[in-house]
Amino acid sequence: MKNMFIAIGIGLVFSISIASQASAKPIACWDLNENHICDLGTEDTNNDGKCNPRDCHVVEEPCYGVPKTGQTSTMDFHGALITSDDGYLQKGIEWPVPRFTDNNDGTVTDHLTRLVWLKNANCFGLIDWYHALFSAEDLASGQCQLTDGSVVGDWRVPNRNELLSTIDIEVEAVGPKIAGQSYFTNFGESNPYYWTSSTAPPNWPAEAYYVNLYDGTSGYRGKREESANYCLVWPVRDAK
Helix, strand or coil, rough: HHHHHHHHHHHHHHHHHHHHHHCCCCCCCCCCCCCCCCCCHHHCCCCCCCCCCCHCCCCCCCCCCCCCCCCCCCCCCCCCCCCCCCHHHCCCCCCCCCCECCCCCCCEEEEECCCCEEECCCCCCCECCHHHHHHHHCCCCCCCCCCCCCCCCCCCCCCCCHHHHCECCCCCEEEEEEEHHCCEEECCCCEEEEEEEEEEECEEEEEEEEEEEECEEEEECCCCCHHHHHHEECCEEEEE
């Protein structure tokens, strides 16, 4: 009798051990019932007679692309409708609605790019490229009408693509062609050129790109401290 109890005990422990190992086994992506058994009726989704990763439904990450330009007008110089230009096709990622949010702390969030812009688009005046970098980097809450709690090092001069992302080429009124321009203040009127942090091509290391916010074009000029090279600066930071 004693030996029988020992045998039963060993069998029970062995069974518990097997069950424990089974429960610890990872659940396969095809195992909808999570029972470690292939149910061909419900889990063989590609009907190849077996359960394998080909039966798994993988949720893909969203695909991000180039955003729309904002242009909706379309016609040729005779006034005829064109069905193959930007204004008609309007290709690109849809702009979120609303695209911008005034955070009421001296900053504005762009929900398309997830960048946070200084509401005051001309806090530092005309300066050379190097001073633009330093001024943006030293910016912090308490300056330029900021109450956002930002600290030195949070802000920077936008790169060329970031600054160009603010352009809305559908804007026809005289002034900055900026998407959501009503959210911002103090755009430069006498000088529409704004620095980017992007250096011009390698054969021009002394040049940096600027963007003309009044016509959406971009060029480059010298980084040196010369009045002919001065531009404005519109700091940006990443969302916290």
